[in-house]
Amino acid sequence: MPLSWTRNGEVVELALGREPCNEIGLEMLGELERFLGELDVENTAALVIHSTVRGGFSAGANLRELYEGLVSRPVGEQAPEIADFIDRIHVVMDTLDMLPMTTIGVVHGVCFGGGFELALTCDVLVAERSARFCFPELRLGILPGFGGIPRLRRDVSNAVVRDLLLTGRSINAKKAIACGLVSQMVAPGEGLTAARAVATQATKFDRDALATTKRFMKPLPRADLDLEKQHFLRLAAKPALREALHKFVNSDDLRPYLP
Amino acid sequence: MSNSLERLIQLSSRRYGVEATTLKSEDDVFEKLGIDSFQAVELMSELEMEFDIEIPDYELQGVRTFGQLAAAIDKRR
Numbered sequence: 001m002p003l004s005w006t007r008n009g010e011v012v013e014l015a016l017g018r019e020p021c022n023e024i025g026l027e028m029l030g031e032l033e034r035f036l037g038e039l040d041v042e043n044t045a046a047l048v049i050h051s052t053v054r055g056g057f058s059a060g061a062n063l064r065e066l067y068e069g070l071v072s073r074p075v076g077e078q079a080p081e082i083a084d085f086i087d088r089i090h091v092v093m094d095t096l097d098m099l100p101m102t103t104i105g106v107v108h109g110v111c112f113g114g115g116f117e118l119a120l121t122c123d124v125l126v127a128e129r130s131a132r133f134c135f136p137e138l139r140l141g142i143l144p145g146f147g148g149i150p151r152l153r154r155d156v157s158n159a160v161v162r163d164l165l166l167t168g169r170s171i172n173a174k175k176a177i178a179c180g181l182v183s184q185m186v187a188p189g190e191g192l193t194a195a196r197a198v199a200t201q202a203t204k205f206d207r208d209a210l211a212t213t214k215r216f217m218k219p220l221p222r223a224d225l226d227l228e229k230q231h232f233l234r235l236a237a238k239p240a241l242r243e244a245l246h247k248f249v250n251s252d253d254l255r256p257y258l259p
Numbered sequence: 260m261s262n263s264l265e266r267l268i269q270l271s272s273r274r275y276g277v278e279a280t281t282l283k284s285e286d287d288v289f290e291k292l293g294i295d296s297f298q299a300v301e302l303m304s305e306l307e308m309e310f311d312i313e314i315p316d317y318e319l320q321g322v323r324t325f326g327q328l329a330a331a332i333d334k335r336r
Contacts, residue, residue: 021297055297110300129308130301134316169315172304 003031010045011199021055024114025062029085032092045207046199047099049122050106050192057107057131058115067245082236086145086229093147096121098220100211102202106191107131107182112170117148120155123214124198127173127182128191134170140248141240145232150224156180260284263310263336264329270309284326312336
């Protein structure tokens with residue numbers, strides 16, 4: 001199963017377990033929707049999102065699935081399906097972002113693209129020393145399309161946002177702490193323990209006070225999210241994406257994310 | 260052997276359990292250590308923290324050997 005979740009009192013843990021690295025395609029999207037549909041919001045004070053796969057938190061969008069979808073239809077006829085996916089993933093990300101509880105993301109290893117965008121929905125990010133963050137989208141002829149840019153800009157300086165997006169370079173956990181993206185860094189294997197401690201704190205607080213503080217401190221950047229979606233859909237309809245994905249899926253390079 | 264190359268080889272040896280004396284400047288890092296793409300990402304973070312530097316990914320294009328990697332590290336020290 002790509003996703004599984006458990007409840008311990010008022011704390012829910014969502015485990016991402018899709019090999020090789022929690023690629024987000026239709027299956028993962030459906031599972032995220034199912035999780036949110038089943039989540040008992042009223043009786044939950046904290047949600048911990050973590051990965052059980054070795055490679056990392058998430059490598060991002062399922063690029064093979066996207067490529068296969070693109071090449072299976074004539075140019076210009078894929079737009080409705082991509083737009084539908086983007087609409088659905090935005091609802092999932094926005095819902096996670098605004099949950100009236102403390103959400104904690106535990107990141108180790110790869111946290112790239114759509115995976116990075118998922119992590120950015122969390123209130124508190126705990127990074128293990130191995131964590132590495134990257135937005136490689138420009139290499140594919142697109143920009144992040146799951147709401148990543150407005151969420152990143154909400155947390156870190158515009159200069160860092162531009163550096164990450166316009167170079168496509170990846171940064172480590174120490175840099176992520178320094179630029180304000182991550183607030184806690186722990187040793188390898190200690191992320192879940194640290195996140196559970198944060199979750200326990202949430203259970204001690206008045207729920208209204210917690211939800212109000214979160215809403216006050218972390219407003220949803222609605223207008224920019226809509227704008228990002230429009231930019232993404234325009235770029236995704238161009239041949240550059242298909243060409244870049246063709247190169248990516250046929251690459252045997254150990255570091256296919258390098259430009 | 261440069262200081263960076265020596266430290267790189269010691270770190271690689273320690274981290275991936277490969278005898279340091281078998282790692283040479285001209286050896287392919289990824290083949291010699293037998294690491295996959297996810298471990299390559301982790302290795303970058305470990306090197307950056309070991310040397311207290313940042314190495315942008317694009318400066319590693321075409322870098323395959325321990326010697327080349329040590330040279331890339333030196334550019335950022």
